Amino acid sequence: MTATLNPRSANERREPATQPVRVGSGPLLSAATADLAEHHRRNGPMPWQDAAVRLIGVLETAGLTGRGGAGFPMWRKLASVGMAERTVVIGNAAEGEPGSAKDRTLLIHGPHLVLDGLQLAAEAVGAAEVYLYVGAGPAEQSARRALAERAATGWDRLPVTVVTAPDTFVSGEESAVVAAVEGRAALPRDRTVRVAERGVRGRPTLVQNVETLAHLALIARHGPHWFRQRGTAEEPGTFLATLGGAVPAPGVYEAAYGDRLDALLAQAGGPREPVRAVLVGGYHGAWVPGAELSRARMSRESLRPYGASPGAGVVIALPGSACGLTETARITSYLAEQSAGQCGPCVNGLPAMADALTRLAQGDRRPELVAWVERLTTLTEGRGACRHPDGTVRLVRSGLRVFSDEVRLHLSSRCTVIRPNENAPAQNRAGQNRSAQVPPEQGRGA
Amino acid sequence: MAEQVLHIDWTRCAGRGSCVELLPELLDRDPWGYPLARDGSREPVIPEHLVAHARRAAGYCPVLALKLRAPA
Amino acid sequence: MTDALWYLGRGSGVIALTMLTLVVALGIATRSGRVVAGQPRFVLTAVHRSASLLSVVFLVIHVGTLLFDPYAELSLVNLVVPFTSTYRPLWVGLGAAALDLLAALVITSLLRDRIGPRIWRAVHWAAYVCWPVALAHGLGSGSDGGQLWFRVFAGVCSAVVAGCLIWRLSGRFTENRRVPTASPVRTVRRNSTLEAGR
Numbered sequence: 001m002t003a004t005l006n007p008r009s010a011n012e013r014r015e016p017a018t019q020p021v022r023v024g025s026g027p028l029l030s031a032a033t034a035d036l037a038e039h040h041r042r043n044g045p046m047p048w049q050d051a052a053v054r055l056i057g058v059l060e061t062a063g064l065t066g067r068g069g070a071g072f073p074m075w076r077k078l079a080s081v082g083m084a085e086r087t088v089v090i091g092n093a094a095e096g097e098p099g100s101a102k103d104r105t106l107l108i109h110g111p112h113l114v115l116d117g118l119q120l121a122a123e124a125v126g127a128a129e130v131y132l133y134v135g136a137g138p139a140e141q142s143a144r145r146a147l148a149e150r151a152a153t154g155w156d157r158l159p160v161t162v163v164t165a166p167d168t169f170v171s172g173e174e175s176a177v178v179a180a181v182e183g184r185a186a187l188p189r190d191r192t193v194r195v196a197e198r199g200v201r202g203r204p205t206l207v208q209n210v211e212t213l214a215h216l217a218l219i220a221r222h223g224p225h226w227f228r229q230r231g232t233a234e235e236p237g238t239f240l241a242t243l244g245g246a247v248p249a250p251g252v253y254e255a256a257y258g259d260r261l262d263a264l265l266a267q268a269g270g271p272r273e274p275v276r277a278v279l280v281g282g283y284h285g286a287w288v289p290g291a292e293l294s295r296a297r298m299s300r301e302s303l304r305p306y307g308a309s310p311g312a313g314v315v316i317a318l319p320g321s322a323c324g325l326t327e328t329a330r331i332t333s334y335l336a337e338q339s340a341g342q343c344g345p346c347v348n349g350l351p352a353m354a355d356a357l358t359r360l361a362q363g364d365r366r367p368e369l370v371a372w373v374e375r376l377t378t379l380t381e382g383r384g385a386c387r388h389p390d391g392t393v394r395l396v397r398s399g400l401r402v403f404s405d406e407v408r409l410h411l412s413s414r415c416t417v418i419r420p421n422e423n424a425p426a427q428n429r430a431g432q433n434r435s436a437q438v439p440p441e442q443g444r445g446a
Numbered sequence: 447m448a449e450q451v452l453h454i455d456w457t458r459c460a461g462r463g464s465c466v467e468l469l470p471e472l473l474d475r476d477p478w479g480y481p482l483a484r485d486g487s488r489e490p491v492i493p494e495h496l497v498a499h500a501r502r503a504a505g506y507c508p509v510l511a512l513k514l515r516a517p518a
Numbered sequence: 519m520t521d522a523l524w525y526l527g528r529g530s531g532v533i534a535l536t537m538l539t540l541v542v543a544l545g546i547a548t549r550s551g552r553v554v555a556g557q558p559r560f561v562l563t564a565v566h567r568s569a570s571l572l573s574v575v576f577l578v579i580h581v582g583t584l585l586f587d588p589y590a591e592l593s594l595v596n597l598v599v600p601f602t603s604t605y606r607p608l609w610v611g612l613g614a615a616a617l618d619l620l621a622a623l624v625i626t627s628l629l630r631d632r633i634g635p636r637i638w639r640a641v642h643w644a645a646y647v648c649w650p651v652a653l654a655h656g657l658g659s660g661s662d663g664g665q666l667w668f669r670v671f672a673g674v675c676s677a678v679v680a681g682c683l684i685w686r687l688s689g690r691f692t693e694n695r696r697v698p699t700a701s702p703v704r705t706v707r708r709n710s711t712l713e714a715g716r
Contacts (some may be wrong), residue, residue, distance in 0.1 A: 190455040344454035344480040382488045385456045462551035464560045490542040506560045
């Protein structure tokens with residue numbers, strides 16, 4: 001059976017994972033514990049700062065950036081939210097990215113680090129309202145248990161409201177988070193003002209990924225220089241990586257920025273077979289060719305030539321026995337299904353891209369399909385209320401680039417992989433596409 | 447006069463096309479009817495001589511999806 | 519003199535109804551988002567708006583002259599609160615109702631930027647109530663209501679609106695495009711990359 005990345009379609013129901021997620025070790029993960037007493041023993045008491053400016057200064061020195069994907073410096077976010085009693089703080093554990101498991105793993109294994117960070121962030125902006133946004137399941141239950149423990153012992157200064165995040169791809173988007181906390185549907189909204197200025201009910205809001213908050217909890221205790229011991233000068237610290245695909249021990253591991261991709265995958269046992277490519281940054285990320293694994297590093301600079309970035313630490317190995325074009329088509333189909341459905345270019349453009357890529361993957365030999373996909377990427381990019389189309393375009397362009405050989409083979413009715421029997425039409429013969437439907441609007445106007 | 451850009455609220459836009467008629471210098475129409483900035487930017491800059499036309503376009507949008515604002 | 523007022527009142531009423539019929543037709547044309555009769559979309563919108571304001575002008579003349587007509591004995595209250603007049607309370611009342619609805623339509627439209635598209639749209643549906651109410655008022659309360667020419671005129675107006683309604687409800691009303699509506703939140707199974715053996 002060909003190993004695939006296999007995003008499920010929207011019609012499939014939830015199933016429990018067949019195997020618990022492996023968890024590695026590192027400065028963050030070894031400090032993580034679900035028991036409050038143990039947390040106190042390992043990490044000491046709550047490091048209240050008592051002066052907002054102090055924390056912002058510490059964070060600036062530490063260089064902590066967001067671990068949710070955007071990588072924005074946390075000290076700057078805190079500064080732009082400012083200090084006022086009407087501010088709101090939200091810990092974001094929605095983790096809509098299917099390839100990522102780090103946030104829920106962190107909440108299960110180390111909720112107290114996350115919750116410490118949440119309290120400290122709230123202290124820094126003088127917030128009175130604090131929320132934790134998390135999907136239903138073991139992570140949420142763990143968080144609630146930890147919150148109850150902390151309330152009983154008076155560990156927290158501020159109560160935390162848990163808000164349930166729906167299990168969708170876009171639920172973790174900043175404006176969707178704000179909408180959910182306000183009680184509306186967790187869909188991105190049009191914004192002319194940053195959430196830091198006007199968020200929940202018009203108030204300055206800090207939305208921070210839970211892993212970032214966990215790092216914050218340790219930096220407040222051990223200082224910025226401790227944090228800078230790992231990582232690079234430009235990108236300090238460690239991060240949680242979710243390693244998956246063709247590795248024997250998929251799971252959540254801790255790594256440092258600047259680590260080489262092959263060293264990273266070695267933590268999960270190294271690839272089981274030669275790797276065709278690695279998806280870095282999740283479904284909105286980009287492919288790095290297998291040949292580059294010993295050269296490419298998990299850092300912005302190293303990944304930039306591939307159109308990738310570390311993102312939220314998702315690294316998925318695509319084995320040599322899988323077809324990169326087919327995988328790209330599948331992921332694009334998933335992303336198209338996961339559109340919030342609010343914006344015309346996304347609602348129309350993403351399914352069109354997915355459709356064209358799927359046709360290419362399944363044997364449609366018309367070369368104009370490639371040009372059509374490229375045109376669609378131009379039409380879709382930057383046109384929507386959120387960055388869902390942009391991220392999808394990034395993946396598609398990367399797929400066409402890295403798997404260009406594959407595309408060429410498909411256009412001559414071949415593939416480097418013997419494809420399993422998909423629900424595809426009969427194999428093509430002599431270049432006749434099976435469907436009489438040319439992709440609509442192919443080069444023609446409305 | 448401070449520079450202004452055209453902001454499209456994509457969650458409201460239904461691609462009706464009045465804006466494209468009133469601001470053809472800045473906007474084209476994509477294959478599905480939605481406004482497409484000719485310069486390819488998210489929020490096209492409105493040259494001063496077109497500001498009045500842009501305001502008219504915003505006023506004629508049937509779903510109030512257009513807004514003029516200062517660049518972010 | 520009072521005769522002149524009376525004729526002015528009835529005449530302006532007929533014109534107002536004609537204008538309202540035009541406004542409804544143009545409103546539906548605007549909603550289609552199409553180029554109609556060679557006219558760009560913004561032109562349809564602009565004429566729809568101008569015509570509605572013109573309707574208001576004729577309506578004001580219509581209502582104003584009748585206010586001062588001693589025969590009808592209408593007070594200001596009768597004009598805005600439906601069914602309170604002593605003279606033909608039902609039919610005049612319908613006129614007052616149409617006036618109220620039109621006021622709501624026009625005022626919300628003028629304040630569109632402030633109230634936002636959702637509230638504006640909700641109120642604007644009242645246009646489909648306003649027009650038939652105005653027509654009924656014309657047929658019932660006008661002294662010309664029974665006359666042949668008025669009935670023909672009313673028939674033509676009705677045919678125009680009916681035709682537009684059929685168009686409105688037809689499948690080819692808007693340009694054939696997939697318009698986004700926010701989808702209900704879907705729950706999707708998490709990706710299985712982390713399962714062993716895959």
